[in-house]
Amino acid sequence: MYILSYDIGTSGVKTCLYLLEDQSLTTVGSSLREYDLHIYPDGGAEQDPEQWWEALCESTQELRKTYPDQLDQVEGISFCSQMQSVVLVDEDGNALRPSMSYMDQRAEKQRREGIAHGVQIAGLNARKLLVSLRHTGAVSASVKDPVWKYHWVRDNEPEIFAKVHRWVDVKEYLIGRMTGRFIMSEDSAFAALLLDVHAKTPQWSKPVCKLFNVNMDHLPEIVASTTVVGPLRAKQAEELGLREGVKVIAGGGDSSLIPVGAGAANLNDTHIYWGTSGWVGTVTNKQKVDLSAMIASVTGAQHGYYNYFAELETAGKCFQWVRDHLALDEINIYLEKKDITSDPEAQNTSLYEYMSKVIETSPPGSNGVIFTPWLHGNRCPFEDPNARGMFFNLGIETGKRDMIRAVIEGVCYHLRWFVETQEKKVKTSKAVRFVGGGALSPTTCQILADVLGRTVEIVDDPQNVGSVGAAIVTACGLGAYNSVNAAAQLIKPTHRYTPNPDNRAVYDHNFAAFISLYKNNKKTFAMLNGGKK
Numbered sequence: 145m146y147i148l149s150y151d152i153g154t155s156g157v158k159t160c161l162y163l164l165e166d167q168s169l170t171t172v173g174s175s176l177r178e179y180d181l182h183i184y185p186d187g188g189a190e191q192d193p194e195q196w197w198e199a200l201c202e203s204t205q206e207l208r209k210t211y212p213d214q215l216d217q218v219e220g221i222s223f224c225s226q227m228q229s230v231v232l233v234d235e236d237g238n239a240l241r242p243s244m245s246y247m248d249q250r251a252e253k254q255r256r257e258g259i260a261h262g263v264q265i266a267g268l269n270a271r272k273l274l275v276s277l278r279h280t281g282a283v284s285a286s287v288k289d290p291v292w293k294y295h296w297v298r299d300n301e302p303e304i305f306a307k308v309h310r311w312v313d314v315k316e317y318l319i320g321r322m323t324g325r326f327i328m329s330e331d332s333a334f335a336a337l338l339l340d341v342h343a344k345t346p347q348w349s350k351p352v353c354k355l356f357n358v359n360m361d362h363l364p365e366i367v368a369s370t371t372v373v374g375p376l377r378a379k380q381a382e383e384l385g386l387r388e389g390v391k392v393i394a395g396g397g398d399s400s401l402i403p404v405g406a407g408a409a410n411l412n413d414t415h416i417y418w419g420t421s422g423w424v425g426t427v428t429n430k431q432k433v434d435l436s437a438m439i440a441s442v443t444g445a446q447h448g449y450y451n452y453f454a455e456l457e458t459a460g461k462c463f464q465w466v467r468d469h470l471a472l473d474e475i476n477i478y479l480e481k482k483d484i485t486s487d488p489e490a491q492n493t494s495l496y497e498y499m500s501k502v503i504e505t506s507p508p509g510s511n512g513v514i515f516t517p518w519l520h521g522n523r524c525p526f527e528d529p530n531a532r533g534m535f536f537n538l539g540i541e542t543g544k545r546d547m548i549r550a551v552i553e554g555v556c557y558h559l560r561w562f563v564e565t566q567e568k569k570v571k572t573s574k575a576v577r578f579v580g581g582g583a584l585s586p587t588t589c590q591i592l593a594d595v596l597g598r599t600v601e602i603v604d605d606p607q608n609v610g611s612v613g614a615a616i617v618t619a620c621g622l623g624a625y626n627s628v629n630a631a632a633q634l635i636k637p638t639h640r641y642t643p644n645p646d647n648r649a650v651y652d653h654n655f656a657a658f659i660s661l662y663k664n665n666k667k668t669f670a671m672l673n674g675g676k677k
Contacts, residue, residue: 145622146172146218148386149614150200152225152314153398154181154245154420157196159203160611161211161218164619167634169612171605173211175203181245183520187529189247193231193239193317200318201383208385216387221322221376222618223395224402224610225315227335230293235309237320241301244293247457247520249529251292254299258292258356259284266435272355273435279349281341281431282334282440284356286527290336291356311336311362315395322392323374326364331400333366334443341431341443369396369445370621370628393621399425399453400445401613404628406577406603407635409446414566414573416559416592416600418582422459424562425451426572437525437565445617446628452570454562458519459555460581462533463499465519466551470544471499499548500587506549508594509650512537513546514658515554525565526662530673536661552588553651556595557658563596575599577637579606586641593641595651601637609635 145165151158156178163170177199182190208215228246233239244250263270268285276283284291290311298305310326313335320326330346333339338358340349346366353360367373371394381388395401398417403425408415414426428450431441441450458465514536521529533554535547566572576598582588583606593600603609616631625631 145220145624146214147615147618148204148218148221149611149618150221150223150315150318151608151611151614152196152223152318154226154247155179157199157203158608158611159200159207160608160615161207161214162615163214164615164624169615169619169634171608172214173207174608175206177203181247182242183247187249189245189249190242191229191245192242196314196318197321201385205385215385218386218390220391220393220618220622221386222393222614222621223315223318224398224405224614225313225395227313227332227397227399228288228290229314230290230297231312231314231317232297232304232308233310233312233317233320233326234307237317237324237326239317240304240307241297243314243317244296246288248293249287249521251296252287252529254292254295255284255287255289258295268435275355276337276352277433279342279352280334280337280339282337282433283435284337285435286438286523287529288523291338291358294358308362310364312364313397315397316364319373319392319394322376322380324377325374327367327371327373327394328364329369329371329394329396330366330447331369331396331443331445335397335399338363339366339443367394368447369394369400369617372621391622393618395614395617396445398610399423399442399451401617402579402610403427403451403613404445404616404632405609405611405613405635406579407632407637408577409444409449409629409632411449412571412573413577414563415577415579418459418555418578418580418588420459420461422456422555422559422580422582424454424559424566426566426570428452428570432569434565434569438523438527439525439565439569445613449629452566454524454566456517456555456558456562457521457523458517462515462517462519462551462555463582466548467499470547471502500585502545503549503552503587506545508591508647509654510546510550510553511542512539512654513542513550514557514654514661515547515550516658516661517551517555517558522662525561528662528666528669530669531662532669532673534661534665552591553595553654554658555582556592557655559592560595560655561659575601575640577601577603579603579609581607583607589639589641590644593643594647595655597643597648599643600641602639602641603635604638
């Protein structure tokens with residue numbers, strides 16, 4: 145059978161066509177379309193839902209040019225999507241305003257008034273904290289959590305809020321457009337931090353909705369990730385270039401489907417994702433929460449399993465930043481140049497490939513230079529929207545090569561911080577699956593293995609594991625497999641990187657310095673950036 149997966153990221157959608165046969169999942173073709181992310185001085189981060197739909201249509205139509213017969217045979221559609229955005233729609237499913245991204249941090253006033261008052265535990269209202277933990281297994285403690293964005297619209301755009309019919313997330317907006325049905329998959333509902341985790345069937349928590357003044361009429365039906373939500377409607381089928389009636393499956397968020405696509409979906413499996421953002425996730429069969437470190441168990445695609453989840457807002461975004469503002473501007477790369485005799489750097493057609501080569505010329509530890517990857521604040525293991533990236537310990541002899549390597553090492557240090565923090569509450573795996581765009585670079589893979597002191601495993605096509613996870617969920621929804629976790633075991637590692645013991649000492653030394661930098665600069669970050677909030 146043919147399956148179509150939409151991997152809806154922060155910066156674009158990757159549309160992948162798969163063939164499922166003989167217990168194997170084969171990529172037939174893929175297409176990528178980008179869209180905008182608008183960052184505002186007040187901490188806002190928004191996207192236009194119409195651009196998401198246009199990207200889906202354009203990428204699907206692009207696949208049709210090469211695979212028309214296969215597109216006509218697609219039996220199921222599903223999604224792997226960014227999460228914790230707030231999309232408010234009217235009765236017809238039209239977005240009433242731009243989506244407030246998971247990165248949006250404008251709602252500090254709403255968060256403070258909603259939960260950071262009165263008698264407190266860990267900086268949160270004690271009663272609300274305990275009630276929320278009891279019913280949902282988590283708490284809306286972060287300024288970026290959806291409920292505070294919902295209230296930000298209520299407080300700042302009352303004329304729009306008055307028209308709200310449903311509050312949905314990114315993929316649920318697209319599902320509603322395709323089928324006319326408003327739903328949230330169970331993991332999306334959990335990410336809204338309003339899910340009653342003790343109910344026999346998924347449902348919203350009435351006590352927590354009342355606690356945080358959420359109108360339950362705004363909340364859609366909750367379904368399993370493998371649920372067939374409905375058939376693809378005629379108008380939308382024509383726009384996409386698909387046949388009417390294709391089954392649309394609920395799918396899941398990136399945090400729940402990426403471990404599935406990485407083959408890291410069983411108990412205690414640990415995976416690391418390095419895309420625009422980054423995270424460490426470890427599978428548990430019980431809910432865990434660490435309020436002091438802002439880590440909590442997120443509902444997985446398989447009912448009864450959770451991903452103990454620690455998130456970094458900017459991982460690959462840091463490498464993109466160094467590409468645009470350090471390498472591209474100052475190293476004088478020519479991506480297309482026929483005469484290469486006078487400039488050996490012009491031989492490189494990929495700037496990322498060239499940067500990987502540059503990194504290898506700097507020694508482990510970047511000659512003492514440390515980079516902090518907090519370009520858009522930080523959530524875990526400390527939350528501070530005022531935190532920022534910095535190069536620390538520059539000397540007169542420091543060159544761009546040390547600085548570029550330090551960016552990669554800085555992200556790896558933060559990921560190690562996640563792993564070590566998670567181990568205070570759960571058991572992590574000694575070999576970790578590494579996926580996302582960062583896993584495409586052998587240099588980055590080896591640095592990560594050295595910094596972690598653990599074996600790093602790579603799967604085939606690591607950049608598309610979210611789409612693979614969506615395809616597995618689709619296959620389960622269509623009846624090809626009995627469980628998501630069983631199907632995920634088909635995904636095996638193709639490469640392994642073992643830590644180089646010669647680099648352990650320098651990375652241990654620099655890691656200790658790295659984790660001291662926030663504590664030592666917290667007040668300065670607030671002095672420089674606090675006035676913007």
